[in-house]
Amino acid sequence: MTETSGRAEHDSLPEIALRWHREGRGAALATVIETWGSAPRQAGSQLAISGTGEIMGSVSGGCVEGAVVTEALAALEDRRSRVLSFGVSDETAFAVGLACGGTIRVLVEPVGAGAEALPEAMLADLVAARAARRAVAMAVHPGDWSRRLIARGEEAALEARFRADRSGMEEDGRFIAIHNPPLRLIVVGAVHIAQPLLQMARLCGYDCTLVDPRSAFGSEARFPGERILDDWPDEALAALAPDARTAIVTLTHDAKLDDPAIAAALRSEVFYLGCLGSTRTHAKRVERLGAAGFDAAAIARIHAPVGLDIGAKSPAEIAVSIMAQITQSLRKG
Structure with a gap:
């Protein structure tokens, strides 16, 4: 180093x-x-x-x-x-x-x-x-x-x-x-929202990493210049060692990918954890996390549905709402 x-x-x-x-x-x-x-x-x-x-x-x-x-x-x-x-x-x-x-x-x-x-x-x-x-x-x-x-x-x-x-x-x-250590953003899920989100995060001073084991999604063609890890999310997060200057956002809508990342994030000191999905999707997520041994206080750390409620519709608008909520968590706690 x-x-x-x-x-x-x-x-x-x-x-x-x-x-x-x-x-x-x-x-x-x-x-x-x-x-x-x-x-x-x-x-x-x-x-x-x-x-x-x-x-x-x-x-x-x-x-x-x-x-x-x-x-x-x-x-x-x-x-x-x-x-x-x-x-x-x-x-x-x-x-x-x-x-x-x-x-x-x-x-x-x-x-x-x-x-x-x-x-x-x-x-x-x-x-x-x-x-x-x-x-x-x-x-x-x-x-x-x-x-x-x-x-x-x-x-x-x-x-x-x-x-x-x-x-x-x-x-x-x-x-x-x-x-302070440099800010980091780890995005799990190489979906459309991730494209503007990573760009906005870099403008805000974040060191960004995209995690997605699906090569068709996390490709250089779709995310030129981005740091992309094709490991499973739990393995990627173990290597990245998220800390109190790290934000994590899960975007896959696939419990097989999102849940291991969420569990790893909840065991860390990340200052922000946001998860894409409707209120009903999050309710099912809460049930799975509870069954996995996470208590209510840990689960309450999750921001879901992810982002501030500003009526966002397009991927770029949703990215704005997520970046705003990350900033709010960082600066106001």
């Missing part, structure tokens, strides 16, 4: 900064810690800067990047972290696509040696947690530059931040950068 495996390059800034540092090029991380409501980059967005001026990522729509790079290079020289504040005028904001001006605050941290720097060992621990799909937060206090990694569940007050993927400043003066 590479340091950036499972993540797009723009979401691999800690990994890139660690690599640059270890290659001897030097590295600094710039992180948005506060911003105005209409900013193009939210709190937690990062820019990695090497000692030779290479950059990856973004902290704004382009209006402050140059100044941030200059300060990052200075930080690599004096080994001191700093917080930068930029006031953006209405005119400048409009030029980079914003409705209004405001203020953006950016934390700049050189990686490596220095009492105020981000220690290499701590950055390596963060990268290792990300590679292992462990949800962690990086806490830094600009007042004394104390830092620590916080595992999900370690501080109850941070649970809302983890659920909402929301980095930001705490009342105690700490900046909390949330590092």
Whole structure:
């Protein structure tokens, strides 16, 4: 597994900064810690800067990047972290696509040696947690530059931040950068609804997998570019190891395929399980699951009929309703 495996390059800034540092090029991380409501980059967005001026990522729509790079290079020289504040005028904001001006605050941290720097060992621990799909937060206090990694569940007050993927400043003066594992969607059943659903999920940032042992259904011709597993659903889910950042949707209408997937999902910590089928179909499903030993609380985790009730008719509309319900479950619980 590479340091950036499972993540797009723009979401691999800690990994890139660690690599640059270890290659001897030097590295600094710039992180948005506060911003105005209409900013193009939210709190937690990062820019990695090497000692030779290479950059990856973004902290704004382009209006402050140059100044941030200059300060990052200075930080690599004096080994001191700093917080930068930029006031953006209405005119400048409009030029980079914003409705209004405001203020953006950016934390700049050189990686490596220095009492105020981000220690290499701590950055390596963060990268290792990300590679292992462990949800962690990086806490830094600009007042004394104390830092620590916080595992999900370690501080109850941070649970809302983890659920909402929301980095930001705490009342105690700490900046909390949330590092959640990438979201995943596993779709069981290569039916028409799956086609727009997978496309929409990718746009929402999900790593998608389609499972269907029927080769005529789960073909490259019908799903170009998709990751398709032709294993039986229970075998596929055992290999995929769904976790609390995973959503599962079953679409086959065939109990021989759907039920093993549903059972595997109910034994996991998936945040969403949605199953296609009418109310009558779901009632029969509930009977089978009860006979298989699942209690009412477990069965209540299933969203069925799948999707929000928005009157959807076409496969694309049904996909919209499913994606909306997945988002609602992720953000609101």
